[in-house]
Amino acid sequence: MATPSIDELLAAARNADGPSFPPPGKVKTGGVDPLGLRQINFDLMDKVLPGLNNVARHVRPFVIVTWASRRAIQLANDAGLTEAKVDELRDFVDRIEVIYAWSQFLRSPDADLPGRDVLARLVASDSYLFGGVEWRKRRDAREFSTALTAPVNYGPALKVLGWVEPHPKYRKLLIPRTEAAGALDAFEGLIVDRLDHPAFSQLGEVEVTSEEARIWADAWSNDTVTPAEKRTLAEMLFGQSAPNDRRQGGALMIAAVQHGVSDETTAVRAAMAGRPSNFVPANDLGPASDAWRRVQVRQAFRLALESMFSWIVGALDAGPKSTHQLVANFLAELARPPTPVNAGDWVLQYRPERPAPTEILDRLQAALQDAAGDDLASAIVEAFAFCLAEESAAGDSTERADRLPLWRARHEVEAWSKQSVEAFLGHIIESWVLAQHVYWSLGRGLADARARGKTILRLRVVLDEGGWTLAPGATRPFPVPTPDRLNTAFSLARECGLLAVASETVQ
Amino acid sequence: MxxxxxxxxxxxxxxxxxxxxxxxxxxxxxxxxxxxxxxxxxxxxxxxxxxxxxxxxxxxxxxxxxxxxxxxxxxxxxxxxxxxxxxxxxxxxxxxxxxxxxxxxxxxxxxxxxxxxxxxxxxxxxxxxxxxxxxxxxxxxxxxxxxxxxxxxxxxxxxxxxRGQRTGAIRLVHSLDGAISDQLIEFAAELGGASRLVVASPFWDGGSALDRLCSGLGLDEAFVHAHSGDAVQGTAGSNWPLAAKHKVNAVCIDAFDDDDNRRLHAKVFEIVCRRGRVVMSGSANATSAALGAGNNVEACVVRIQRERVVGWTYTASNPLAHAVLADETAENTTENNGILRATLDGDCITGLVLSPRLFGPARAWLLGPEGAGPLPETAIDGEGRFIVDAPNLEVHSWRSGRLIIRVQVADGRLAEGFVSLAAFTHVTRRAGAMAPRLLAMLAGTETPADVAAIMLWLQEDPGRLSLSAPVTSGGASARGQGPSLDATVALSELESRSSPFRPEITGDGDVGGASWKRFMSHILAAFREPRGPMAGTESRTPDDDDDDGAPPPDARPPDPAIQRSFANFEAILDEWIAPKLAAQLGAVLFAMAIYMCDRLSPEAGQARAWFDRLLDKLPRTSTTDDLRNDIAAVALLVMSIEGTPQGVRQARNRMLHFGVDLSSDPPSENTIPGPRSILSPDASYTDLWREVQSVRTLREQVLSYLDDFADGLASRTYPDIAIACHEEWPVLAEALMSERARRNVLIVAPGRESCPKCSRALPVAEIYKLRQHYVATARNCCGRVLAVGRP
Structure with missing residues (x-):
């Protein structure tokens, strides 16, 4: 319903013959990073696997976009033009992307490409006209969503890895880099059968049949990646042209696999993070291993805090509670009630014997998934104790304090170490969890308001008459760790043969 | 509503x-x-x-x-x-x-x-x-x-x-000039006296207030609304007039039917009179503290309906189950901290303790998440007023938001309260709708949309920066807009690549107001502060949520406002880089470019284009000591991605232009992390610096040549002169060897465009050479070689 204007509101007020009873507020609730902690996790991931995301995990889409960009320019040149319409060049790239995705979904409905749902009708049709109003609408709709070049998909990595660079003025126009030429030539060798088809040989409107797409599918599928493509991606991914951090991160991952840990990411993730794994990386990979461990420790710290938040929301479901009541309830749920008299000793008491961040994460996730929730409080405290012990006294003070970095947490633990367990736990609830939640909920809401953006009530817990209480519409969140890009690195490395070599070495 | x-x-x-x-x-x-x-x-x-x-x-x-x-x-x-x-x-x-x-x-x-x-x-x-x-x-x-x-x-x-119409039908009553119940009784009397009283209230004082009202109205009974959703609960007081002496009839008012079954907190009194009806609603509960005089401060609206005698309809109901309820009007008897209010004006906090009454010497603290930070001791006077010195606190407050101060006197009693900024009103009035965006920028919570808006706002009037000298702007440039569908591009630009005035400002450009100046100085400082990419850039995922849930959290579209920010910044760059403005705004421009890289992560090519323009166009006069370090770092980063010997000489040339001391240490490795991560993340300033130190620019070589020329001997080499000025080089080389040949070389002052011997204007191509290579030939007169000497 549209928001009433000031005149409409005034007319209603003028016509009223008595007071009114305001209706309940209609709020849309939301928020997936309720404590504002996630950005530090991403920053730490950037120190190990920069330039990757959790989506761009196959070689061939990179090649498709880069080749299509080169082909469009070639076609314009072949036509004897000195200038080409920017949109026509983009149109060609979009067309090749869609034909590629169409053909792959015909080949396998489970093809790991973006756009399965939005292409469903096209996949089911007999032919498609790449021109006219419908095509224009499709192009516009997919630009920021399902296009391979979209920022949510392969767009950033296409540029960061060095396949293409944007035109300085027309930034949507992608110019292939010379480093990709060998891969493109090899790829073109796979698809010579279709290069004379109008869809591949001319700019502007063309029509393609479903049968043609089906025939073309195998030759450019993920199963046909050429050695040249593999070499190119391997160099871009972890070679000399890659940033040092990614090179080292990749080398660490490969070394972990070569060590015979496993070729499953779960085991590799744990080994890369160091002790108690018996995988000891070479000296030059020490910084990368340390950085990866920091990623996992932060993942554990964040999940512990969000688990605490989840626990609090669950506890408030029965009605408002003071901080004191929340503390009492939490302590009552601990498997080992605190025996030390002060917070510092209490934290030490919970320090785990096997200091493995990935195991801490696993335990928290298991506790969250357990409907009874019997182990959640203990898992949270153990995670806090582990993470605080991991943080060095120096810490990384460049991380923003309002994202609750571990250096701040440790600093505050030291300040509270002589206080009672109850007081310290109250501080965790009030400052680390609820103040973080309120601060970021409000900050993001006001940012949306300044931009006249979406209206979402992110607040789930507020201090009201009666104590901490649930905000309207609040539901209990069940947090999960943010994907750490290892699956992407693993997939790309495997596709370009880096892990195959490793596996052979192991054998 | x-x-x-x-x-x-x-x-x-x-x-x-x-x-x-x-x-x-x-x-x-x-x-x-x-x-x-x-x-x-x-x-x-x-x-x-x-x-x-x-x-x-x-x-x-x-x-x-x-x-x-x-x-x-x-x-x-x-x-x-x-x-x-x-x-x-x-x-x-x-x-x-x-x-x-x-x-x-x-x-x-x-x-x-x-x-x-x-x-x-x-x-x-x-x-x-x-x-x-x-x-x-x-x-x-x-x-x-x-x-x-x-x-x-x-x-x-x-x-x-x-500006309005007075009918006397709608009045606001309050308790600061008399008991509200007395005013109600008066309104009823004007309408011929009461015949019925209906009350809805979540809180009661047992019934004494109701008794007084009934007596004043001359009624024997009252009808009290028993809300289906119950009343708001608390810890003390009563939810029903259990002890009322007048008859209480429990009813359920039809108009109060609430589908959502919410708890009653509304307070409404309806008095049906012989010649009309009075309806009062607002803050006053049916308690003596609310309806009597000299207690609570309350405000209600009274509607006086002169001919209407039909009141609310209702059905008989049962009294609410007695519960111990909140009497929010009761004085809290527990030992709570007192409350104060304070204002920070510049470096000084002035405060007033409101409750309890404190007096005498007091200790003061600033309260934060890590505990209480001590402030200088103060003294509270008989009125509860105090003053505390608080240097440098204003910037902290602008950035971090709320400040809470605590004061405690010797007997242990204390009071706490918010500290407001004296500059707040002036700044928010001056900044208008831009204020929330500027405040977000100070706090480091700005979004790309904020940056885009702030850039536009500054472009509209650079005087808003409140720099020491008034700033005037040139003509407006075209706003950065995306290419139209009909835009064309030269195919030669698409070859594969390898590594790499508006009228004078008036209006609110007036810079009056020390608080505004301080505020804007904090904004400028925020431009210079490394904070890392903000969420939503391509190098960062969006900060928060996509509540539609579909895309994975690590892969969402960058905020379109980022491109708007770039376009607006480039529009500023186009305008402010003009010589007239660059002298005043050059340092700001440079800081903005670094900020854009740091916070919004442009692509390397785009960032390099900004810095190339700045390094080539900004006058040396716009440079401050603080800025030289950043300029050196940027010049090194651009040199790193250029990766050619010419790039090294260009970097040296640029640094010399801005007065960077090349004999000193290189910029520290953590200088301008934002541009560095975009332009050349693995670059080592130390290594690049060494390279720059090892070369000489063409200008330096020409000056060395002229030193040797003056001494009459060739003590150094000038490799780039021989390449860049290959036509003139034989003459220059010979002049170092032969006295006769020296006559073929003339030294000219920087900026000269004519032959000093013949006084004839040089051909355009030679003027260009003189500017670019500092050496040219007087081709249209004596044919001598000209070399640019020191000023």
Whole structure:
């Protein structure tokens, strides 16, 4: 319903013959990073696997976009033009992307490409006209969503890895880099059968049949990646042209696999993070291993805090509670009630014997998934104790304090170490969890308001008459760790043969 | 009606709220959000000290004293309980008078009542409201520091009342000039006397207030609403007039039927009279503290319906089950911290303790998440006033938001309260709708949309920067817009690549006001502060949520406002880089370019284009000592991606232009991390610096040559002169060997465009060579070789 204007509101007020009873507020609730902690996790991931995301995990889409960009320019040149319409060049790239995705979904409905749902009708049709109003609408709709070049998909990595660079003025126009030429030539060798088809040989409107797409599918599928493509991606991914951090991160991952840990990411993730794994990386990979461990420790710290938040929301479901009541309830749920008299000793008491961040994460996730929730409080405290012990006294003070970095947490633990367990736990609830939640909920809401953006009530817990209480519409969140890009690195490395070599070495 | 709809519907110049209970988290999440969306400017909350005490515990709500003001009010014998919202705009004045506090409960979660008034039909009520705020300003029974604000609100309301129509049918009554019950009785008497009383109230004092009202109205009984959803609960008081001496009939008022089954917090009194009907709604419960005189401060709207004698319909009901309920009007007897209010003006906090009365020497602290930080000791005078020195606190407050100060006297009693910024009002008025964006920038929570808007705002008037000298701007450049569908591109630009004035400013360009200058200096400092990419850039994922849930959290579209920010910055760059402005704004421009790289992560090519322009166009005079280090770092990064010997000489040339001392140490490795991560993340300033130190620019070589020329011997080499000036080089080389050949070389002053011997203007191509290579030939006269000497 549209928001009433000031005149409409005034007319209603003028016509009223008595007071009114305001209706309940209609709020849309939301928020997936309720404590504002996630950005530090991403920053730490950037120190190990920069330039990757959790989506761009196959070689061939990179090649498709880069080749299509080169082909469009070639076609314009072949036509004897000195200038080409920017949109026509983009149109060609979009067309090749869609034909590629169409053909792959015909080949396998489970093809790991973006756009399965939005292409469903096209996949089911007999032919498609790449021109006219419908095509224009499709192009516009997919630009920021399902296009391979979209920022949510392969767009950033296409540029960061060095396949293409944007035109300085027309930034949507992608110019292939010379480093990709060998891969493109090899790829073109796979698809010579279709290069004379109008869809591949001319700019502007063309029509393609479903049968043609089906025939073309195998030759450019993920199963046909050429050695040249593999070499190119391997160099871009972890070679000399890659940033040092990614090179080292990749080398660490490969070394972990070569060590015979496993070729499953779960085991590799744990080994890369160091002790108690018996995988000891070479000296030059020490910084990368340390950085990866920091990623996992932060993942554990964040999940512990969000688990605490989840626990609090669950506890408030029965009605408002003071901080004191929340503390009492939490302590009552601990498997080992605190025996030390002060917070510092209490934290030490919970320090785990096997200091493995990935195991801490696993335990928290298991506790969250357990409907009874019997182990959640203990898992949270153990995670806090582990993470605080991991943080060095120096810490990384460049991380923003309002994202609750571990250096701040440790600093505050030291300040509270002589206080009672109850007081310290109250501080965790009030400052680390609820103040973080309120601060970021409000900050993001006001940012949306300044931009006249979406209206979402992110607040789930507020201090009201009666104590901490649930905000309207609040539901209990069940947090999960943010994907750490290892699956992407693993997939790309495997596709370009880096892990195959490793596996052979192991054998 | 929903109060929130009214708040969003207009860009209010000022919004003032009175309340008893206060949730700042609610206020910021809902009301401030609506004010910001509507484009409103100032917001003021007048709250009872109890409400402020609760709000002090809300550590996450940081806007108090910076984004809006909170003024606590202490009532001598009672509480400050009115729930009035006064909204004023350029051509609009509205009042909301109701029962809801500034909490989630008060704005929708409870069953509340509200009257929406406008001068066009309720001018009398605006007069009454003006009286009310004047009374707040002057009442001896209230302690607060909002006298000026209340007087100003009253003035606005009174002016609004003069524009309206007075019928006497709608009045605002309050308890500051007499008992509300007496005023009700008077209204009933004017309508021929009461025949029926119906009351809905969540809180009762047992029944004595009801008895007094019934007696005054001459009634033997009252009808009391028993709400189907029950009443708001608490810890003390009564939810039903159990001890009333008059007969109490439990009813359920039809108009109060609530599908949502919310708890009653509305307070409504209906008196059906012989010649009409009186309906009062607002903050007053059916308690003596609310309806009597000299206790609580309450405000209600009374509708006097002169011919209407039909009252509410209702059905018989049962009394509410007795519960121990909140008497929110009762004095809290537990030992709570006292409440103060304070203002930070420059380096000094001035405060007023409102409750309890404290006196004598006191210790002071600033309260933060890590505990209490000590401030200098102070003394509280007999009026509760104190002053504390607080240097450098203003910038902390602008950035971090709320400040809370605590003072404690020798006997251990203490008081706490928010510190508001004295500059707040001036800055928010001056910045207008831009204020929230600027404040977000100071706090480091700005979004790409904020950056885009701030860039546009500065471009409109660089005088807003409040630099020491007035700034004038050139013609406006085209705003950065995406290419149209018909745009064309030269195919030669698409080859594969390898590594790599508007009129004078007037208006609010006036820089008056020390607070504005300080504020803008903080903004400029924020441009220079490395903070890392903001969420939503391609190198960062969006900060928060996509509530539609589809895309994975690590892969969402970058905010389109990022491109707008780049376009707006480039428009600024186009304008400010002009010689007329660059001398004053060069340092700001450079800081902005670094900021854009740091926060919004442009692509390397785009960032390099900005820095190439800045390094080539900015005059040396625009450089400050602080900036030279950044300039050196940027020049090194550009050199690193250029990767050619020419690039090294270019970097050296650029640094020399800006007066960088190349014999000193290189920039530290953590200089300008943002541009570095974009341009050349693995670059080592130390290694690059060494390279720069090892070369000489063409200019340096020409000057060396001229030194040797003067000495008559070739002591050094000039490899680049031989390449860049290959036509002239044989003559220059020979001149070092032969006295006769020396006559073929002439030394000219920088900027000269004619032959010093023949005085004939040089051909354009030779002038160009002289500028670019510092060597040329006087081709159209004597044919001698010219070399540019020192100034």
């Amino acid at each position: 929903s109060p929130l709809e009214l708040i969003t519907a207009h860009p209010w110049r000022r919004a003032a709220f009175t309340t008893y209970a206060l949730s700042l988290a609610f206020f910021e999440a809902v009301v401030l959000d609506a004010l910001v969306r509507g484009g409103s400017r100032e917001a003021l909350i007048l709250a009872d000290v109890e409400g402020v005490r609760g709000a002090l515990s809300e550590h996450g709500a940081r806007g108090a004293g910076r984004d809006y003001e909170v003024e606590p009010i202490k009532v001598e014998r009672g509480v400050f309980h009115p729930k009035v919202t006064a909204l004023s705009g350029e051509d609009q004045d509205h009042l909301l008078v109701g029962s809801g506090n500034l909490t989630f409960g008060g704005w929708g979660a409870n069953f509340e009542v509200v009257e929406h008034l406008h001068p066009s039909f309720a001018a009398d009520a605006f007069d009454d409201a003006a009286d009310f705020f004047e009374n707040i300003a002057s009442s001896a029974s209230l302690r607060h520091a909002a006298t000026d604000q209340c007087a100003s609100i009253a003035e606005g309301l009174r002016a609004a009342g003069t």
